[in-house]
Amino acid sequence: MDLLLYVLKHKKISQNITISGSKSESNRLLILQKLFPEISIENLSDSDDSVHMQHALSTEKELVDIGHAGTAMRFLTSYFATTEGRNVILTGSERMQNRPIKILVDALQDLGAKIEYQDKIGYPPLKISSTKITKEKVQIHGNVSSQYISSLLLVASKLENGLTIELLGEITSIPYIEMTLSLLHQLGIETKFEGNFIQVFPKKSVQNQTIVVESDWSSASYFYSIVAISEIGSEIILSAYKNNSLQGDSCLATIYQHFGVETVFQENSITLKKIKESSKELLEIDLKNAPDIAQTIAVTCFAEGIACNLTGLHTLKIKETDRLEALHDELTKLGATISVSDKSLHLEKSAEIKKNIQIKTYNDHRMAMAFAPLALKVPIKILDAEVVTKSYQKFWDDMQLIGIEVDELV
Numbered sequence: 001m002d003l004l005l006y007v008l009k010h011k012k013i014s015q016n017i018t019i020s021g022s023k024s025e026s027n028r029l030l031i032l033q034k035l036f037p038e039i040s041i042e043n044l045s046d047s048d049d050s051v052h053m054q055h056a057l058s059t060e061k062e063l064v065d066i067g068h069a070g071t072a073m074r075f076l077t078s079y080f081a082t083t084e085g086r087n088v089i090l091t092g093s094e095r096m097q098n099r100p101i102k103i104l105v106d107a108l109q110d111l112g113a114k115i116e117y118q119d120k121i122g123y124p125p126l127k128i129s130s131t132k133i134t135k136e137k138v139q140i141h142g143n144v145s146s147q148y149i150s151s152l153l154l155v156a157s158k159l160e161n162g163l164t165i166e167l168l169g170e171i172t173s174i175p176y177i178e179m180t181l182s183l184l185h186q187l188g189i190e191t192k193f194e195g196n197f198i199q200v201f202p203k204k205s206v207q208n209q210t211i212v213v214e215s216d217w218s219s220a221s222y223f224y225s226i227v228a229i230s231e232i233g234s235e236i237i238l239s240a241y242k243n244n245s246l247q248g249d250s251c252l253a254t255i256y257q258h259f260g261v262e263t264v265f266q267e268n269s270i271t272l273k274k275i276k277e278s279s280k281e282l283l284e285i286d287l288k289n290a291p292d293i294a295q296t297i298a299v300t301c302f303a304e305g306i307a308c309n310l311t312g313l314h315t316l317k318i319k320e321t322d323r324l325e326a327l328h329d330e331l332t333k334l335g336a337t338i339s340v341s342d343k344s345l346h347l348e349k350s351a352e353i354k355k356n357i358q359i360k361t362y363n364d365h366r367m368a369m370a371f372a373p374l375a376l377k378v379p380i381k382i383l384d385a386e387v388v389t390k391s392y393q394k395f396w397d398d399m400q401l402i403g404i405e406v407d408e409l410v
């Protein structure tokens with residue numbers, strides 16, 4: 001499905017939007033709920049990634065296919081490897097079969113897990129034979145993906161002796177590790193994070209409890225971008241959000257001050273308000289703690305004619321697509337002057353945005369969603385726009401609520 005996006009009349013935006021639960025929190029809680037059935041979950045994410053996770057945890061079939069869902073692939077590897085009673089072949093989309101998993105598989109094998117590569121060494125599909133793990137210490141490198149570490153942490157308390165993880169080298173996406181530890185803590189599972197060591201103590205059961213998932217902050221980023229690009233006075237109310245989020249992407253509230261966007265926290269929602277023009281100063285940010293909002297920020301800068309230096313982007317090359325190359329190619333088509341390395345992006349100030357450009361999305365939901373706000377400036381075409389459902393089912397409906405016309409191209 002290819003879409004043409006445009007606006008009929010420029011006007012101030014004033015809209016309420018409800019966003020589904022965080023896919024990161026949801027996919028952690030789904031694993032934890034399987035291990036501890038005492039848990040109930042509210043405001044679960046309706047994303048494809050969470051649907052894949054639910055299917056994988058409920059199917060009896062040997063072949064488990066999790067599509068494009070990175071968290072499902074990584075979290076289920078530890079789950080199936082350490083849970084007695086089930087052997088599976090865990091696989092995913094073609095892209096997933098090219099997203100590395102060796103660091104996690106090595107760590108699990110060191111613990112005694114039985115995992116074999118079915119095709120390329122270091123990549124899915126994996127043949128996992130469940131086994132009882134009795135070792136209690138493991139080392140793992142932290143610079144490629146924090147999901148490997150979260151994966152071990154999620155199953156750790158169900159291992160006979162718990163688990164001590166020694167983190168090697170630099171650690172990337174740390175807020176996601178902290179999110180995992182906070183959820184364990186909420187359940188009453190004891191953990192200790194000191195220096196490079198994380199210890200999780202064994203736990204057989206937890207108290208009956210309901211956990212309410214906060215809505216997804218990465219999804220909120222597209223509304224930050226829309227408000228940033230809109231007329232002064234525009235505002236969008238997003239629910240259900242709170243101060244003290246577990247999600248690292250809540251740093252958006254600070255970052256978007258650069259674009260004149262103020263965030264007001266209410267009881268169960270946030271109001272994003274365009275209160276002044278964007279600063280024209282160079283925006284320099286290290287995004288190693290919040291990689292998923294890099295595309296949104298790059299596009300907002302381009303739309304506002306602001307130069308930016310984004311660093312800490314070394315994980316972007318192994319996400320749904322090589323996001324650095326994809327940003328480079330698509331922003332260049334729109335008229336941007338942009339250069340990328342394997343861990344950073346530099347965008348020059350731009351004066352003009354080309355109209356009616358076709359944006360390729362490379363099977364990456366965030367390419368479609370990050371570029372959509374540009375429709376407030378010029379008509380733009382988004383190819384294979386259905387990719388958004390990986391994290392955001394009703395994204396295009398919500399764009400229409402904001403006042404963006406969404407026409408299907410035939």
Ligand SMILES: O=C(O)C1=C[C@@H](OP(=O)(O)O)[C@@H](O)[C@H](O)C1
Pocket residue numbers: 023024025071144145146147150172173176291292315
């Ligand atoms: O643990 C998680 O829920 C996630 C961790 C991050 O991945 P990396 O740790 O691979 O950067 C992030 O990009 C991804 O969307 C979700």
Ligand SMILES: C=C(OP(=O)(O)O)C(=O)O
Pocket residue numbers: 068069070071072292319320366391
């Ligand atoms: C990178 C992402 O997801 P995952 O790694 O879980 O596929 C994302 O949603 O931007």
